[in-house]
Amino acid sequence: MTTNPTWDPAQYLRHAGHRARPFGDLLARVPELPGDPPRIADLGCGPGHLTAVLADRWPTARVTGYDNSPRMLADAAAHAGARLDFAHADLAGWAPEETYDLLVSNAALQWVPGHLDAFAGWLDGLAPGGTFAFQVPHNIDAPLHALMRELGNGVRWKSRLGHVLRHEDSVHAPGVYLDRLARLGCATDVWTTTYFHVLQGDDPVLDWVKGTGLRPALDALADDPEARDAFVTDYRDLLREAYPSAEYGTVLPFRRLFAVAVKGA
Numbered sequence: 001m002t003t004n005p006t007w008d009p010a011q012y013l014r015h016a017g018h019r020a021r022p023f024g025d026l027l028a029r030v031p032e033l034p035g036d037p038p039r040i041a042d043l044g045c046g047p048g049h050l051t052a053v054l055a056d057r058w059p060t061a062r063v064t065g066y067d068n069s070p071r072m073l074a075d076a077a078a079h080a081g082a083r084l085d086f087a088h089a090d091l092a093g094w095a096p097e098e099t100y101d102l103l104v105s106n107a108a109l110q111w112v113p114g115h116l117d118a119f120a121g122w123l124d125g126l127a128p129g130g131t132f133a134f135q136v137p138h139n140i141d142a143p144l145h146a147l148m149r150e151l152g153n154g155v156r157w158k159s160r161l162g163h164v165l166r167h168e169d170s171v172h173a174p175g176v177y178l179d180r181l182a183r184l185g186c187a188t189d190v191w192t193t194t195y196f197h198v199l200q201g202d203d204p205v206l207d208w209v210k211g212t213g214l215r216p217a218l219d220a221l222a223d224d225p226e227a228r229d230a231f232v233t234d235y236r237d238l239l240r241e242a243y244p245s246a247e248y249g250t251v252l253p254f255r256r257l258f259a260v261a262v263k264g265a
Contacts, residue, residue, distance in 0.1 A: 009071055
């Protein structure tokens with residue numbers, strides 16, 4: 001599985017409202033932070049619009065958004081300010097170089113193989129009473145991804161795509177996260193929520209996934225536009241059947257996993 005797809009901020013933000021809602025639900029469960037002023041890191045900040053929400057929520061905090069995509073960071077720079085900045089970092093090897101009061105990650109850890117094993121080091125950089133909060137998609141078995149894998153592992157595409165698509169182990173079961181964080185000394189709350197997004201426009205589910213899960217396939221076929229278009233067309237047809245449209249739009253059920261872990265004193 002690729003851990004560093006080529007991101008398109010404009011495509012990602014086409015469904016910004018739906019993608020932002022889980023972040024708000026996550027922050028609603030974050031307790032008071034111990035630092036005054038607090039220090040906050042956004043791990044996998046993307047185009048920075050939600051990192052700016054952190055700065056609004058904690059107006060005295062110093063907030064840094066970290067991402068490994070130059071294109072995302074270029075867009076994020078527009079949100080920078082006196083207490084908000086952005087920096088390049090690959091979460092696969094990132095370690096805190098200072099003490100934070102809040103580590104937050106929104107829909108990024110699914111791209112980081114071995115992220116579960118990184119938690120201990122990240123928590124070492126968290127102040128006592130500080131919070132590690134994240135949410136990740138928990139729908140790898142949904143048609144959105146299952147059909148992509150089925151198509152990508154077929155005879156025509158397996159040699160080019162079989163090794164780049166996200167697999168079932170990219171996100172763990174809720175109890176796995178709870179157990180790991182609790183054993184690391186955190187008071188931990190883990191839950192899942194299924195959102196029923198009503199999307200508009202032609203082939204909106206395809207448009208959604210072009211901003212996220214389909215990126216590795218688009219990268220792998222970037223040097224062969226004819227093959228890329230053929231794969232996308234076949235995938236589009238499968239999505240149309242799995243997610244039929246109605247007069248009010250197309251419903252995309254999307255399950256997400258949340259964790260809020262408060263480090264012991």
